[in-house]
Amino acid sequence: MTTPPGDLKSALLLVQMAGIPAVGWMWLGIISRLSSLAGQPSAKAPERVAPVWEEQPxxxxxxxxxxxxxxxTLIVIMVATIAAAGSLTALALIAADYHLGIVSVRFTLIVAGALVALPAYLFIKARLSRRTVPCTAAFTQTQLLVTTGAQQHVFRYGQIEKLLWRCTSDYARIEVHTQDSTLTLITGIAKAPRTVLGQLPALSRRTVRSLNEAGLAKERTKRPGLTEFRRAPSTITGSKDLLRP
Known part of the structure; x- marks a missing residue:
């Protein structure tokens, strides 16, 4: 039995509509890279430097x-915003051009969608940057001290299940996971001073050695600038992180 051309086109339309969320993820990856490149300082702009380690007693x-x-939460907000901004363009292109062939529609969808989604990405990025707070992270021989605004979080190395430290990109951040809590501070999209890059410095050898001695092993990662430490569950010591005003 031969499928009517109209039914075939309708089926293709439904399949392509269902693929919009996946395209949204692809847009997010492309736009994030474009945003990172756009954030690089120009020759006329003030020189910007990455944060550096300060020696403490x-x-x-x-x-x-x-x-x-x-x-x-950040990924959900970004994907939802980009998908919403690009979906109208995507639907219009699919409805008007699906008879040209899947390949041409996909190519047009990606190019036009990125052009529509980029302003949406920059808009939500600017809105989120309003939540920026000054922070510090201090590594001692036995614990990690993190301040966020007026709050201080104290994590003994023996409490930490996972520590993630990413130096560059829009997703530059620190993540500290314990049995009782998780703290994530994203610096890549934060509103930094004009002369400071939204980055983190690489962990020092001394810090890496202290983490290793506390039972946190460095994991292999494929992402540049990303360092991750994990420990075996049997070596985690209990008790919640201390939260001081």
Missing amino acids: TGTLVRFAAIAMAMR
């Missing part, structure tokens, strides 16, 4: 601006 400390937000 008990260890090292870095000062940076960040947004306290879970990465999952």
Whole structure:
């Protein structure tokens, strides 16, 4: 039995509409890279430098601006915003051009969608940057001290299940996971001073050694600028992180 051309076209239309969320994820990846490239300082702009470690009597400390937000929340907001902004364009292109062939529609969808989604991405990025607070992270021989605004979080290395430290990109951040809590500070999209890059410095060898001695093993990662430490569950010591006003 031969499928009527109209039914075939309708089926193709439904399949392509269902693929919009996946295209949204692709737009997010492309736009994030474009945004990172656009954020590079120009020759006429004031010189911008990444935060650096400051030597302290008990260890090292870095000062940076960040947004306290879970990465999952950030990704959901970004994908939803980009999908909403690009879906109308996507539907219009599919409805008008699906008879030209799947390949041509996909190509047009990606190019036009990115052009529509980029302003939406920059808009939500600017809105989120309003939540920026000054932060510090200090590594001693036995614990990690993190301040967010007026609050201080104290994590003994023995409490930490996972520590993620990403130096560059819009997703530059620090994540500290314990049995009782998770703290995520995103600096890549935060509103930093004009002369400071939204980045984090690489962890020092001394810090890495202290983490290793506390039972946190460095994981292999494929993302540039990303360092991740994990420990075996049996080596985690209990008790909640201390939260001081």
